[in-house]
Structure formats: C-alpha cells, structure tokens
Amino acid sequence: MAFEVRFPVVGESVQEGQVYKWRKKTGEFVKRDEVLVEVETDKATVEIVAEAEGTLTVQKNEGETIAVGELLASIDTSAKAPAAAAPAAPAAAPKAAAPAVPPPPAPKAAPGGDSRPQSPAVARMAAEHQVDTAAIAGSGRGGRVTKDDMVAHLESPKPAAPAAAAAPKAPAPLPAAPSGARTERREKMSRLRQRIAERLVEAQHTAAMLTTFNEVDMSGVMELRKRYKDPFKEVHGVGLGFMSFFVKAAVQALKQFPAINGYVDGTDIVYHDYYDIGVAVSTERGLMVPVVRDVDKLSFAQIEGAIADYAKKGREGKISLDDLTGGTFTISNGGTFGSLLSTPILNPPQSAILGMHKIEERPVVVNGQIVIRPMMYLAMSYDHRIVDGKEAVGFLVKIKENIEDPARLLLGV
Template structure:
C-alpha cells in the first residue's frame, strides 16, 4: 500500500516553504517518525517525519522546490516488517561489488554506450538528475559516495570542479551541443552552498547567482523595516571587563562542577541588561500604532549566528533566571539553532535583544533594532588598552558597548543613562547581587 508523505501545517502567516535537504533516497527503509526531509520557511526549519514504517518510494519535490502545507512531497510503501529485511539483504549481498558500481566498465556485448547512462539516470534523486541534465554529464563516469554507490549532489559538484581543472574534463561529457563559454566552471546555484569556492581559470571573471533562502529573505525584510520605520540612533560607551573576568577566573571551575555548564560573559550581560531595563522601562517598551506598550516582564533575545542566517531566540522571564539557567539556555539555543531546530514560538515576543559581534572580532558596530523592540545592546571584542586610572596609566581589558534605540519613545538622556547603568553594574558585579 502506498502512503503519501505530506508537508505538515506551516506556522501562522506562512504560506510557502522550500525543500532544503532529503535525508533519505528512494528505496531506503524508513521507520515511523524518522525525519525524511527538512523544509525551510521564512522563520524556521521544519522536519517532515515518515508517517509509517516502510520503504521510501518516489520523491516528488526535490531540493530547492517550493511547497505548501498539505502538499505531497513523496510516497512511502507501507510494510516496514517485510521491506526493511529485503533492503538489508540487498545491501548485505552487494558490499563487494559497490566500488565497481560507482564506475562500471562498459560491456559492449550486453549494453550499448547509449543505454548505460539511461540505467544510471533512473537511480538518481530529482535534484541530481536536474544537475546532471543541465551539464550534459554521463552519470556512469561520476563516482557515487551515497548508499549503495548512489550519486549525490556533492559528487556531481566535485566532478564538475575536477572537470574544470584540466582539458581532460571536457572529454568526460556526453557528446551533445556545445555549451556557452564559462558554463562548465560553475554548478547551478541551488546545488552549491554559499561557502563553495568558485572554480575558474586564470583571467576568467566568474559570477555565481545564489537564491536567498527564505530565512535570509525574512531577515532582509525585517532589517529594512527597522531602518525605515524607526528613528534609530546609537550611543556608545566602554566597560572595564576586569572585574567580571576576575569572578569568572575565580569561580569557573566550581560553577561548572556545580551546574554542569560553563560560566560565560553572556549571563553577566543579561543580568546587567535586566537591571538597566528595570531602571529605564522605556527601553523595554514598544510602539503599537499611536500607543506605547510598557512590558512588565523581561524577555531577552540572544542573537545567534547560523549558516542559514541570524536567529534571535528569546530567554523568557530572564529576570527570574539564575546565571546557570541563563548560560544553559544560551548554550541550548546555539546548538539547536545550528541544527535548525529552534521553534517559531522561541523566536517571537522578545522585549530587548543582545548581540555579540565580539566573538567574530568586531571592535565597534551599530546594531540594528529587532522590530517591534525599541532597544538592542551590542557587545564587542575585549581588547587591552591603556587607560587613565587615578592619575596613572594602566593596561585594562576594555570592551566597547553600543546601544541602538528608537528615538520615537526613548530620549537621548534615557538611552545614555541606560548604557551607563549597564557599565556600572558590570564594573562592580556586586551591584547585580544587591540590585543597587
């Protein structure tokens, strides 16, 4: 019996998604609730689980295709109890011939050269077929690294890069119409990651068009929205990080042993931000039409950088969290964001955001607001600098802080005093404990 694999319900206000990665290929045995494919919306990455045990049949939507809620993306043959042993027997019977299958030698008495590619094409995933067809490649000459010698997109891209390194690459192609100049040196944008290097000969000026992911498109929209709708300004200050560094050095081993998590800088900044927000509630407020909404809670967004783009998961009720709970929450966000497992509910509703460009080496920057929030704190690199202290020059570990704010509801005086409050409690961490 054939079962349809459908796109699950999408988040509210989201109408479309993009197929990102298939984790299974036709013929693979799957178990109920096993993740088959990742799809990306403009906010989160969702997993599509197998509805039952069985064998994956035809893939109807390849990587890069647009899908909607309820749309069928693949078929599944029901009956995992029988299908999986059969698949296992097939794999067990073919371990030795696998290397030969990746690059089969032609057998003139059985197969003509024209027939070999057809047989190989039938075992390719849709995305791989498109790439092979666009570049007029012979699948029989591409070494497959997938299960059972199957050819993956990475195998095709690697083959194309190898073909572009010497004149011999052109001889490996099928004898069809000549392709436009420069085409061989690059694979289609949908098959390459943004980090993939361009392969070009000396003197060439290659270009590569890469479609924005839905998440990147949404990030772009929100950043432009923030620039166009808010009266955004940034004020700067600097903080001596020595007191915080001394506390970390003194208690980091005991802290990790007690709580099972490392003591970082972010928990201090979250605590300092909450204390400053309590003193200056306008920074924790937002605009709704002609009204100002003052939030009586402190949901702090923590900017997390991923390969897909910037995400800002939210620490709820940060004022009620301990240092260990804050550090554990941030660590968990970082791990799940890279895996694409941050839920939509965790990305919405923040009242203030903290972003740390210092981990990438940034010395100073002007962070952009995260609408509808009215304030964002930018942390930067800790750098030793000569400072005048009590009439003497001392070398101290200093960090520049940036506070971008919406001038429509936050006056310059409040914005500056808010940042000064953060500076004061970080340079005298005992104030965080005493809340003074």
C-alpha cells in the first residue's frame, strides 16, 4: 500500500513552493516523523515529515515548483525495515607475522588548503573557475565563504602583473584581446528571493517613503553593558547585546508617536495598541524579519533570548511562517556588516523602519570640549502619508535620548 506525501497548506497566502532539498532519496526506508524534504515558499522554508514508514519514492525533483495539495512523494508501507547487520566475527589470529605493508599515500590537500566548510554552490563555482577559496575572506558564519563572496571575488578586477621595463619612447601597446573562457551563468531565483524582490519594489511604489537621520553617543549603553554583561549572562543564560536597548527605546518612542506604530489601509489609518517588533535577520537564503511579540511586556533578557533563538533558527533554515507573520515596526542592524550609513526600505504594510549602523569613534563637542566618543548613525525611513516630518524627527530624537541615557528605559521617562 502506498501512502501519498502531498504539499500541505502552510499559510493562507501560500499557494505554491519550490522543492529545495530532499533529506531522503528514492529507495530509502523512512520512519514516521523523519524529515523527508524542505520546500521553500515565498515566506519561509517548510519541512515535510513522514506520516508513515516504508520505502520512499520521490515524485518531484529539487528545484521544481509544487502547488499546495500536489504529490511530492509516495511511501510503500508494505516494505519492512531492513534488518540490522549481524556483528562481524572476530578475525582469527594470524599464524605468522605478515610483512609490513606500506600505508597508502595520503590524499593530496585541496589547492590552498581551505579547511572552512563550503556549500555545494561555492564548491562548484570554485572548481569551475579554478579559484583557491583560502584567499577569500568569508562573510558567512565562522568565516565561511558564501556564494555572494564568490561572485564578488570573480567580478572584482584582478591586479595586473608588473610590466617589464620598456624603452623610454616606445609607444604603449594596445590592450590584448580577451583570452580564455568568458562564461555567464543563469540561476533561477529562489521563491524567498522572488518574494523579497516583490516586497522591496512594492514598498517603493506604494509608500511616500522618506528617511531622516541622527547620530547617537553609545557611551552610556556600552559602559552599562561592560559593567553588567558577565552577571547578566550568569543570571539569565543569554548575552546582553545592543538590540534589546534599541527595542526598548523604540517601544517608548512608539508610545509617544502612535502613528509610527500604525499603517495606511485605503482611506483609513490602523493604529496598533500592541508592540510587535520585527528584527531583520540575514540568512544564507536572504533577509528575513521574524517578529518579537509584545516587547513592551518583556524584560531585556527575554528580548535577547528571543533574538538569539531567531538567529539560530535563521542559520538552520527553520524560521517558520508564524515567526514572520505580523509586526508593527522593524529594526535592522546593518552595522553588523560594517555599514556606516544607509537608508532602510519599509517592510510593508508597516509605516516605518529603524536602521542601526556601525559604532565608530569620532571627535564630538561635549560641553565646549572636543572629545572622542563611540558614535552610531541612526536612520529612520517612514511613510509620509501617515507620518509627518515633525513626528519622524521627534521619534528619532526620543530614540537618541533613551540610548544616550539608558536609565530612562528603566524609569519609563
């Protein structure tokens, strides 16, 4: 008897997905609740598990598009689990010592000896273009080289070899015609990347988007974090980062400027009386914005714990649709990648997004004296249809006040 594995309903707005990776192959015996396949939708990656045990037959290949309810695979439930192999009998003792056999030669190391783990796409590109990945600085977790790093390396201009000394009056030779293979590659965008592209264009076309900027002195928060990060970790089991301070500061500012916590719906303005903050997380499959809910009711430790959980789920590709649903305001931290200043794009239908950036020591004037302080540029993009410039500037000033004097966050002033 065959049990049918179909793509289930995973969300009201999800009608189809793309087979991303099969965990099991045709002919393998699978057990109940084992993960069979990962299907990538326009919002998240969904894991499909076996609801019966038996021998698997795959019906859809990796990269194929599949609609909700369509057949992914079948499981032959009449098949029996393979018997465990009997332990091998102990080998008889040799009658006489055999002459020593020299060990086989050790396999040669890959060129460059890059020991960092690589995705199949990176390994394929390195082989095709004969690139030594050991010379590439990776931006992935643990310094691993990502696909974007490879593309940037291949597209970057290569330094020319030093030219031999020429006669003083000899004319410069004409550049030689390109030699060797000049290849191009075409890859289909993932469902997630397609959706990200659609939403970014939607934000540009549907909102009257402006950006306002300010800078904040991080001395107070950095001193507080330095003083208490060790006992904080011991008591709560989670690190104390900067994001929890900005989340708390945003809640206080949103309470003072409620339009920023709302959105435009036709000719209406919808105000939220709760605070669900989206925290942008960069993953190998694209940018995701999971939501930390009711942050006004959470402690610093609870906020940091939720963000750490999302970061882990993002690395493992396990952020769910529920994690991404909703959100009344978004915070993005481009500073983790070294960005000094940027203009973040709205996350529809939200009316504003706060962009954090790299902390950099700069000379500033304090009480008439030039001093060096750790400064961060802040940027807030907002929908001018619902948020006026005065409100936007006031909101960002409130964020600045709360961060520069973090005691305000504890006193609620």
